[in-house]
Structure formats: structure tokens, C-alpha cells
Amino acid sequence: MFAFAFGEAARRNEELRVVHSWSPPPAYGYSAVLDPNLGSGLGRQATEGLAEMVRPWRHKFPAVRVTERAVAGPAAAELVDASRSAGLLVVGRRSRRSPVGPHLGHVAHAVIHHSPAPVAVVPFE
Numbered sequence: 001m002f003a004f005a006f007g008e009a010a011r012r013n014e015e016l017r018v019v020h021s022w023s024p025p026p027a028y029g030y031s032a033v034l035d036p037n038l039g040s041g042l043g044r045q046a047t048e049g050l051a052e053m054v055r056p057w058r059h060k061f062p063a064v065r066v067t068e069r070a071v072a073g074p075a076a077a078e079l080v081d082a083s084r085s086a087g088l089l090v091v092g093r094r095s096r097r098s099p100v101g102p103h104l105g106h107v108a109h110a111v112i113h114h115s116p117a118p119v120a121v122v123p124f125e
Contacts, residue, residue, distance in 0.1 A: 002057045004090060005018070006060065006061040006064055007061075008088060010063060014087060015065040016064050016066045017067050017086070018050065018068045018069070019069050019070075019079060019082045020046060020050040020068070020069070021073055021074065021078040022043075022070060023073070023074070046070040049070075050068050050070050054066065075107045076110035076111055079115070080110070080114045083111070083115040083116060084117075088118050089117045089119045089120070090119075091108050091119060091120070091121055091122070092121075093105055093122070093123055093124070094124060
């Protein structure tokens with residue numbers, strides 16, 4: 001997925017905006033009320049994890065301008081929102097075997113139907 005996204009950004013000479021949406025695990029529900037810093041710690045971990053995933057691709061495509069954003073919220077809604085100012089939205093999908101063919105998850109399905117930008121659904125590497 002990153003290879004495709006970086007390749008398209010390089011080919012189009014456009015900035016690549018990488019959005020990672022995350023939600024705290026359900027077990028953290030009441031813990032976040034008791035410890036307000038818990039969410040910021042999880043957010044920092046998500047941001048650092050995203051930077052780590054993108055780092056090798058930045059080195060392979062040094063001319064591509066990249067911004068990274070880790071946001072707490074539903075992935076489909078965040079991606080549709082990000083697509084409003086995008087020329088192309090690239091969304092990853094897990095490769096799962098299904099007796100009736102490839103399976104699209106709910107995020108890719110929602111983005112295909114609600115994104116104002118063209119959508120490319122690419123399997124994760």
C-alpha cells in the first residue's frame with residue numbers, strides 16, 4: 001500500500017498525506033476517565049508507530065513531500081474527511097481468503113461509497 005501511495009505521489013508530484021486513525025481499546029473505557037493522560041500516551045504511541053511505518057518509504061522516495069497525522073476516531077469517517085481535499089485516496093485492505101473471492105472490509109467499503117475523490121484499494125504489503 002505504501003509503495004503504491006508513494007509511487008502515485010511521486011508520479012503526480014503531489015504531497016502525500018498519510019492518515020492513521022486509531023481508537024483506544026474498549027478495556028480503556030473507564031481508565032481514560034480516571035487518567036486523562038492515558039489518551040495522550042496512546043496518541044503519542046500511534047504517532048510514533050506511524051512515523052516508524054513511513055520512515056523507510058521516505059528514504060525510498062526522498063522527493064515526495066509527506067505529512068503524517070494520527071487521529072483518534074472512526075477510520076472511515078476520518079478518511080472520507082481527508083479525501084475532500086485529495087486528488088486520490090489510497091486505502092489499504094487486508095488480504096483475506098474468502099470462498100467467494102476477495103473481501104472488502106467496512107472501511108474500504110464506506111470510503112468507496114462516500115469519498116468525493118477517486119479511491120484506490122490496495123492490499124497491505
